[in-house]
Amino acid sequence: MRVAIVRSPLDPSALLAEVAASANGASVLFVGTVRDTNEGRAVEGIEYTAYESMAARELEAIVSEAASRFETDDIVAEHRVGALAIGDASVVIAVAHPHRAQAYDASRYVIEELKRRVPIWKREAYVDGTREWVDPTATRTEVAS
Amino acid sequence: MRVAIVRSPLDPSALLAEVAASANGASVLFVGTVRDTNEGRAVEGIEYTAYESMAARELEAIVSEAASRFETDDIVAEHRVGALAIGDASVVIAVAHPHRAQAYDASRYVIEELKRRVPIWKREAYVDGTREWVDPTATRTEVAS
Amino acid sequence: MTITALLFASYAEAFGCDRLELEVPDGSTVGDFLQRLRGMDRDGRLPPAPLIAVNERYARQDRVLRAGDEVAVIPAVAGG
Amino acid sequence: MTITALLFASYAEAFGCDRLELEVPDGSTVGDFLQRLRGMDRDGRLPPAPLIAVNERYARQDRVLRAGDEVAVIPAVAGG
Numbered sequence: 001m002r003v004a005i006v007r008s009p010l011d012p013s014a015l016l017a018e019v020a021a022s023a024n025g026a027s028v029l030f031v032g033t034v035r036d037t038n039e040g041r042a043v044e045g046i047e048y049t050a051y052e053s054m055a056a057r058e059l060e061a062i063v064s065e066a067a068s069r070f071e072t073d074d075i076v077a078e079h080r081v082g083a084l085a086i087g088d089a090s091v092v093i094a095v096a097h098p099h100r101a102q103a104y105d106a107s108r109y110v111i112e113e114l115k116r117r118v119p120i121w122k123r124e125a126y127v128d129g130t131r132e133w134v135d136p137t138a139t140r141t142e143v144a145s
Numbered sequence: 146m147r148v149a150i151v152r153s154p155l156d157p158s159a160l161l162a163e164v165a166a167s168a169n170g171a172s173v174l175f176v177g178t179v180r181d182t183n184e185g186r187a188v189e190g191i192e193y194t195a196y197e198s199m200a201a202r203e204l205e206a207i208v209s210e211a212a213s214r215f216e217t218d219d220i221v222a223e224h225r226v227g228a229l230a231i232g233d234a235s236v237v238i239a240v241a242h243p244h245r246a247q248a249y250d251a252s253r254y255v256i257e258e259l260k261r262r263v264p265i266w267k268r269e270a271y272v273d274g275t276r277e278w279v280d281p282t283a284t285r286t287e288v289a290s
Numbered sequence: 291m292t293i294t295a296l297l298f299a300s301y302a303e304a305f306g307c308d309r310l311e312l313e314v315p316d317g318s319t320v321g322d323f324l325q326r327l328r329g330m331d332r333d334g335r336l337p338p339a340p341l342i343a344v345n346e347r348y349a350r351q352d353r354v355l356r357a358g359d360e361v362a363v364i365p366a367v368a369g370g
Numbered sequence: 371m372t373i374t375a376l377l378f379a380s381y382a383e384a385f386g387c388d389r390l391e392l393e394v395p396d397g398s399t400v401g402d403f404l405q406r407l408r409g410m411d412r413d414g415r416l417p418p419a420p421l422i423a424v425n426e427r428y429a430r431q432d433r434v435l436r437a438g439d440e441v442a443v444i445p446a447v448a449g450g
Contacts, residue, residue, distance in 0.1 A: 028252075035170040037168065098182075104175075114449055117428075121380075136447075198346055260367070278299050280365070
């Protein structure tokens with residue numbers, strides 16, 4: 001298990017390699033990327049900020065919960081902060097497990113809890129020049145990825 | 146969308162790159178690998194064989210179903226055949242989607258249907274020198290990945 | 291008429307071959323074809339109702355065959 | 371006693387700073403601390419019950435603070 005909050009670009013392949021083990025039959029890699037539209041507005045980029053020490057601590061707690069609940073220590077999660085462009089990876093979660101059902105479930109658990117609990121925020125910069133802090137608890141017409 | 150039955154090593158990173166698009170916020174990569182144990186027996190390697198033309202056709206049908214059901218054309222699936230060693234990737238499925246729920250669900254749909262319908266078979270070679278065709282419909286104490 | 295039979299994996303081993311040509315009467319179904327094949331299955335490795343594909347598509351036992359059809363007898367699949 | 375307040379994202383913008391020291395009476399709770407902070411919130415950007423972490427762990431409003439505690443006021447998180 002390993003987690004990190006990082007400022008440099010994420011390397012999904014490296015995380016996939018990190019969880020590989022000969023006892024595992026299934027690996028699931030989740031990559032969250034900055035997309036060019038949100039709620040119908042054209043996005044130019046996203047600035048992520050975090051309460052970094054707590055974010056790392058909370059993400060580590062989540063990964064530990066997933067490890068214990070789904071019975072694998074082969075989980076690595078990284079979240080990037082700073083200014084990201086369209087297509088950049090903001091979060092990568094790699095899970096490996098002897099069996100696929102648990103690999104999928106552990107991966108899903110980590111991303112859902114991360115989005116619920118890890119103190120990270122994002123400010124979207126729109127093509128029209130405006131910027132806005134994203135509040136997923138506000139009423140929305142669409143669910144963010 | 147693209148599918149292939151291939152004899153050479155699979156490249157998960159290439160498939161992940163292939164489904165990337167600026168409208169997508171989530172990518173899910175599934176990698177099935179040869180593991181060193183199955184139902185308590187030490188495995189040395191697996192030989193995969195396929196009814197190749199039908200396997201490609203059936204896998205293509207599955208990917209099309211997933212594309213239509215989960216609303217994304219960004220799905221690529223490859224299955225390897227031939228002699229594989231422990232840790233080798235036998236199957237890689239890459240899905241990208243604007244939203245993560247559908248990316249996970251489409252990925253899961255493709256692997257579950259692949260295991261149910263695609264005419265591919267495997268013969269495990271055990272460390273004790275024996276070999277056996279794997280029959281997932283036989284009574285088992287454990288579910289394979 | 292002539293039907294091509296394809297055998298795979300454990301079935302190919304059981305029959306000692308992976309492809310054979312069978313003569314069956316016109317109007318024969320997949321079920322009739324399987325009867326013929328079963329006569330050659332000395333080890334009894336074919337299950338009561340194996341999966342069948344005709345021309346690369348799964349087919350039922352009552353499917354009527356045509357000359358030149360390729361009938362694949364498919365063991366329990368184990369991909370992934 | 372002195373409590374360090376950390377403000378993030380939209381809250382930092384609203385307050386025009388991301389870190390401040392507040393004097394509160396001994397025995398103050400998170401709720402008392404929030405009352406103090408609210409007095410400085412001219413734009414009214416703080417919701418009725420914002421998420422709070424004390425020393426990097428989520429905490430409830432009735433949590434009693436100690437000198438030197440680091441209290442973070444956490445806007446709706448939006449990671450991923």
